[in-house]
Amino acid sequence: MSRPRTTTATPNERPRSAHRSASGVQQRSAGKRKQRSAARRDAILAAALEEFSDRGFEATRLDDVARRAGIAKGTIYLYFRDKESLFQELIRTMLTPIVGTIETLGAADLPVNLLADRLVDLFVREVFETRRKDVIRLMIAEGRRFPKLAEFYYREVLSRIIAAMRAVLRRAAARGEVPAGLADFPQIIAAPGLVAIVWSGLFERFEPLDVRAMMKTHVELLLAPRRAA
Amino acid sequence: MSRPRTTTATPNERPRSAHRSASGVQQRSAGKRKQRSAARRDAILAAALEEFSDRGFEATRLDDVARRAGIAKGTIYLYFRDKESLFQELIRTMLTPIVGTIETLGAADLPVNLLADRLVDLFVREVFETRRKDVIRLMIAEGRRFPKLAEFYYREVLSRIIAAMRAVLRRAAARGEVPAGLADFPQIIAAPGLVAIVWSGLFERFEPLDVRAMMKTHVELLLAPRRAA
Amino acid sequence: MSRPRTTTATPNERPRSAHRSASGVQQRSAGKRKQRSAARRDAILAAALEEFSDRGFEATRLDDVARRAGIAKGTIYLYFRDKESLFQELIRTMLTPIVGTIETLGAADLPVNLLADRLVDLFVREVFETRRKDVIRLMIAEGRRFPKLAEFYYREVLSRIIAAMRAVLRRAAARGEVPAGLADFPQIIAAPGLVAIVWSGLFERFEPLDVRAMMKTHVELLLAPRRAA
């Protein structure tokens, strides 16, 4: 019978710090405070990314996150409801932005080989050479234990990317640039990206992998001009 | 001593459990005992598989493993040095057997399209429709925190599979059955398998994925007869 | 999304230590263990009584309870589900026994003045000069925040005592030994007892109170032979 939570608190957002827009007086300092607040939030997210990436959700201590963010342990709770919220927010924050970019790219209706080059480049620069790589690994590692998060990821990220890809592939197939079967499994396009992410985290030190080359090879193999059956 | 913070990868084998046959006396019952002992060990591993698969390393309680195995908590420590050992042994035990099968298959020197069919079938039946799928997911999820385990996996499993694949692809390329580039990145062959494993764990419930069809499509795309450049 | 509790655990009792009766082998040591277990449980309850009495529910640290009981903090959780359970069990354990005694006393159908003497004596010896006094104070102090406990106390203790008293008073009133109104409010009988308990905890050091004398006086005033109205 612990004290009942009165804190309604939105799903995953900051709990109280509502930062009401301070209309009128003290606009200046309120703005500063808001800024500082956003900076802190980002610092926490950045620290959390490091820790979660290195240790996984359960093994990460908020103490370490706080220390890394240069704040006190309790401060985390001013910005996130609990450890899980922090985790989920982190993943959302990191993964949401890519979607738009890919959708835009898909809508441009470029010739497939050009599009493919762009996608590979996008993946390498925006994901693979970024912390986003680790976030995706986290998603893979912990997703089963956070069904809500998996759902979010599917709905907001994956399904949209897949839909965009599928549309492109359909058009390309209609133009004969691509074998028809590919549009049924857009996942195939992304498969080497997944391999790259997993490999880099676990086996890079034993055998480096030239991700860009691998992806390029894959694309060439898929798009190679075929003899008529 | 309570749970150590830093994951000091320790020698992974059974600690003391002197299973070596009792010298002289009671040779007979010693055999029986050995049998029972092996059965217990297996029961623990089986239970651990379920629990680790469902919850991940940290979130798994040895209490639950013991309960599921039908033994007392302390008994686990007669067969495994600690939680980490149990985990690592489990992964080793589950993943080692596939290697031989794949190597054998590779050595058979079949025509690539036939080999491809066999590989797809092998993967689906021996991995995907098996708990091994979960073990691989575990490996992906926890690998970074168990460098020794990742190393083992690379050395004993991955590198050997890759070597086998590469040999096959080289020969096939020489015969013109396969584009030369593929041998540089045998990972490409496995990529959809990885996609399948990840997808099944996280997104199956939103959008089912016909793994066999996807892998078949992938293989067909890769092996399709090409026009001369 | 913390790990879901599989521990069903009965309302307030010991969580797992089910102490299955070990039928057959090792009866001896099992008995010993059971004994030791009961002793430990009692030690915890005794320690909890001290601490809760001194500090109240919230301010009591289980750490202190454990230290006082001579055990490790975690051990408490082998016997009680949580702090609240410990608290509630403590109160139940302490208060339940009195009821029977009072009921028996009431059923004996003694002349009121004799009964009154006995009740006063019972209260003083079994409650006031006992730790039970503190338990009742605890009940008063914390009851509002533990509605379940208040309900238990009302149902299992108070209402039964009141019923017993009322029956006695009815009979006595019928015999003219007691004014009729008293049976309507048996609480009046107990009122000085309550005063005694509260006084002893808070003001004894400023002004001692002769509880027995006060209660005797009260009884005499209530039972004094009256002039006909």
Place this chain on the structure above:
Amino acid sequence: MSRPRTTTATPNERPRSAHRSASGVQQRSAGKRKQRSAARRDAILAAALEEFSDRGFEATRLDDVARRAGIAKGTIYLYFRDKESLFQELIRTMLTPIVGTIETLGAADLPVNLLADRLVDLFVREVFETRRKDVIRLMIAEGRRFPKLAEFYYREVLSRIIAAMRAVLRRAAARGEVPAGLADFPQIIAAPGLVAIVWSGLFERFEPLDVRAMMKTHVELLLAPRRAA
């Protein structure tokens, strides 16, 4: 500094808040400010009353008090040194006023039966149907942990009420209106009041208690004309 463990009863008044009129300048607005200040103080006390009554001392969060009072958390510290001070002040503020009323009533030297009626009425209207009831319950619940407070309560409230009662009862006994013994234990008079307070907080929902009737009954029983022994 975080919450101190040991309850060091500290001087209870406002800490620094230099409410003394600003010397010279702005005399006018200083008055207004003083007013506002007092209003704020009262708002805090009112909010604290609700919260402390509902949850007890430890379980009450100053955050909730502040929210209820419509102020910021930090503001509380402008009016009270700390949580404990607030608590003690609250109790003092609430309980002090009754004393005078009772003393006055006692000094009036009414016939006992009339006085008794007045007292019952006073208790019901000024305590029982008031938040003061809860304050007394708080005093009972937390008194042991706040010895200073208990002492204050005894010295400033209880002992004075008791003295007044005793004086009245002595005079009444001399006139033969009351048995002599009663003057020895004026607590007896108050006992049903205590019962009423405790009962209302814990058991009212199971079995309502007509407090006024109970107290009236009690008085009648005590004051009933007696046969000469």
Place this chain on the structure above:
DNA sequence: GATGAATGAGGGTTCATTCAT
């Protein structure tokens, strides 16, 4: 004065590991 973000000590609870039986 008033605010509320920030602090950080603390405490309830968990669970890997040990060890007496």
Place this chain on the structure above:
DNA sequence: TATGAATGAACCCTCATTCAT
């Protein structure tokens, strides 16, 4: 060997208190 009660180090989260704005 097997058991499971006992241990105690962690770790998440709370909240009284402070202090820059």
